[in-house]
Amino acid sequence: MATYALPLHHHGKSKVRLGRVWRDGTVHHMVEWNVNTMIDSDMEHAFLNGDNTGMTATDTQKNTVYVVAQRMSQKCTIEQYAIALAQHFVRTYPLVSKAKIYVEQKPWTRVQQSGLPHDHGFALQGTEVRTVYVTYDKAGTLDVTAGLKDLSLLKTTQSGYEGFLRDQYTLLPETNDRIMASTVTCTWKYAAAPACYDAAYAAAKQGLLDAFLGPGARRRVQPSVQYTLYDMAKNILDRVPTSESIFLNMPNLHFIPCNPVGSSFNNDVYVATSEPHGNIEAVITRKGIAPHCKL
Numbered sequence: 001m002a003t004y005a006l007p008l009h010h011h012g013k014s015k016v017r018l019g020r021v022w023r024d025g026t027v028h029h030m031v032e033w034n035v036n037t038m039i040d041s042d043m044e045h046a047f048l049n050g051d052n053t054g055m056t057a058t059d060t061q062k063n064t065v066y067v068v069a070q071r072m073s074q075k076c077t078i079e080q081y082a083i084a085l086a087q088h089f090v091r092t093y094p095l096v097s098k099a100k101i102y103v104e105q106k107p108w109t110r111v112q113q114s115g116l117p118h119d120h121g122f123a124l125q126g127t128e129v130r131t132v133y134v135t136y137d138k139a140g141t142l143d144v145t146a147g148l149k150d151l152s153l154l155k156t157t158q159s160g161y162e163g164f165l166r167d168q169y170t171l172l173p174e175t176n177d178r179i180m181a182s183t184v185t186c187t188w189k190y191a192a193a194p195a196c197y198d199a200a201y202a203a204a205k206q207g208l209l210d211a212f213l214g215p216g217a218r219r220r221v222q223p224s225v226q227y228t229l230y231d232m233a234k235n236i237l238d239r240v241p242t243s244e245s246i247f248l249n250m251p252n253l254h255f256i257p258c259n260p261v262g263s264s265f266n267n268d269v270y271v272a273t274s275e276p277h278g279n280i281e282a283v284i285t286r287k288g289i290a291p292h293c294k295l
């Protein structure tokens, strides 16, 4: 007789999109979120026997995304919202042992008009999407991992790549001056809540930028994406004291020196590419801390 096991099961709703406006007199605050819910629950009987008794339907989870958004009566961060939603599921449904909430936030930013902030006008600024992954379980354990994705960065110099292994398969010339470009994905797990999630996010993002771009006019060639990535992660650990583990993924988007017909490369024209691209990834933690995975 065949025997089976069900070592993992969870269910949730993906890509629930919402906008939330908080009105402070004539000054409005606005966020657009894409919410993903996933719950662990004692629902083996649904898989084994076709019995849905006690199941929190994914449609119910989707509806709750909007209910909890409305209950956040004060302007809140993506982290505060995700925590509230996770706690709601665990505290409301007896069979739910853990809620896992992932939220992305679009970069809507208040517009400046003649140097003054507009009351209710927003523009999409930049490409980066702010992210959060929150888990909360019946024992009250809360894990918050904040982050960003699609942060597109490029520098036209002070990046190189030399000293790597050469054999019969190696064609790449060494260089101490190249374009470095990437679309950064980064998450940082908190050991404890920061005083302000928005300030911690701003500090983390600035840390990424500062390390990627380097000291500007002062010449300091970065030897590889790997080295730059490590610097970027260290900046977050240094500037966000309650962070404990940093995940970074950095595609190396190649701009290949071009020899135009009848001419040669003069540090000016490149073939821009998106594929294939290098892919550099690492987790950097404080000493003795277990690494977190991407989410």
Ligand SMILES: O=c1[nH]c(=O)c2[nH]c(=O)[nH]c2[nH]1
Binding pocket: 160, 161, 172, 223, 224, 225, 226, 252, 278
């Ligand atoms: O910074 C780099 N790291 C690599 O691992 C690599 N590999 C490669 O072909 N170019 C580069 N650049």
